[in-house]
Amino acid sequence: MSARLRDVPDAPDPEQFTTRYAEVRNGVTIAYVREGAGGRPLLLLHGYPETKRIWWRNIGPLAEAGFDVVAPDLRGHGDSSLAPDGFYDIAAFAIDCYTLVHDVLGLGPCGVVGGDVGGVVLYDLGLRYPGWVTHQVVFNTVVPPVPGLPPDETLRADRPTADYFRRQANEPDALLAELDTPARRQAWVAAMYGHRLWAAPGHFTEADVAFHTEPYADAHKLRASWGVYEQSAGKRAMEDVPKLFEATRVPTMVLYGPDDHVVPASFPHRMASACIDCTGPLVIPNSGHFLQWEAHETLNKLVAQFVR
Numbered sequence: 001m002s003a004r005l006r007d008v009p010d011a012p013d014p015e016q017f018t019t020r021y022a023e024v025r026n027g028v029t030i031a032y033v034r035e036g037a038g039g040r041p042l043l044l045l046h047g048y049p050e051t052k053r054i055w056w057r058n059i060g061p062l063a064e065a066g067f068d069v070v071a072p073d074l075r076g077h078g079d080s081s082l083a084p085d086g087f088y089d090i091a092a093f094a095i096d097c098y099t100l101v102h103d104v105l106g107l108g109p110c111g112v113v114g115g116d117v118g119g120v121v122l123y124d125l126g127l128r129y130p131g132w133v134t135h136q137v138v139f140n141t142v143v144p145p146v147p148g149l150p151p152d153e154t155l156r157a158d159r160p161t162a163d164y165f166r167r168q169a170n171e172p173d174a175l176l177a178e179l180d181t182p183a184r185r186q187a188w189v190a191a192m193y194g195h196r197l198w199a200a201p202g203h204f205t206e207a208d209v210a211f212h213t214e215p216y217a218d219a220h221k222l223r224a225s226w227g228v229y230e231q232s233a234g235k236r237a238m239e240d241v242p243k244l245f246e247a248t249r250v251p252t253m254v255l256y257g258p259d260d261h262v263v264p265a266s267f268p269h270r271m272a273s274a275c276i277d278c279t280g281p282l283v284i285p286n287s288g289h290f291l292q293w294e295a296h297e298t299l300n301k302l303v304a305q306f307v308r
Contacts, residue, residue: 012056018033027084028085031052035060041111042067044113046077048228048229051078052072066304074097074118075096077225088227088230089228091241091243110132114139119139120244122138127243128243134250137306143267146245188216190209198260198290199289252279253302255291256282258287
């Protein structure tokens with residue numbers, strides 16, 4: 001077993017929560033979990049290499065804290081359908097989520113929590129639909145390119161684990177051809193939870209990693225999940241320009257797991273500079289990229305206190 005994994009007896013249960021389905025638009029069906037109906041609306045947005053399963057340690061406690069929790073799989077991820085229109089960009093993800101929560105479920109205004117790709121979708125939502133996002137909690141994601149931000153001291157291409165980004169963005173079909181079995185596809189994703197050093201040591205058991213990587217055994221879903229990387233490199237069309245180029249006025253809590261070799265140490269202060277009404281940044285020790293799993297108790301308490 002990897003030194004970055006710990007051995008505990010209980011494996012996560014994929015059936016712990018009921019998965020529901022809704023066709024949102026353009027032939028896309030979104031899979032989602034909803035718990036705590038009737039509470040304060042709260043949208044949880046996963047990133048890569050994640051699905052809604054990354055929120056399994058948050059959904060129940062946040063529902064018990066009084067929230068109407070909605071945790072979707074983004075289009076092309078997990079149990080959601082592939083996109084007939086081929087769009088896997090930030091705007092497409094954001095419009096889907098708004099359509100699901102606002103139009104289908106009739107909820108809002110709401111709080112939003114997100115990291116990684118989900119953190120970028122969160123930022124877009126707050127600017128795309130003014131007044132709909134009341135509070136947002138963001139962690140370990142890409143800082144939006146707001147004019148005047150302090151520079152990032154480490155270029156993405158120079159970071160020690162940047163090869164995954166280059167391959168997924170620039171040669172996804174060749175990479176997928178190499179990952180020609182379910183086991184190889186899961187192993188590629190499992191590396192992000194292990195030796196690629198996205199997480200702090202000791203937070204993911206082998207059973208945890210299997211649980212999170214199982215949806216990526218599907219070649220079509222793995223390929224779709226790389227669409228946002230292609231788009232960021234200018235190699236894939238997008239549905240709309242993302243809403244990322246101005247500071248947000250949505251009250252924002254910025255968190256950071258410092259044991260993350262993908263999102264650099266400049267993230268907390270740069271992200272805070274993009275938020276006009278900012279709480280934090282707060283650095284959560286002994287945690288990395290996957291705060292909602294690695295520091296779930298802390299995250300749950302902070303969300304319950306901040307999103308009110």
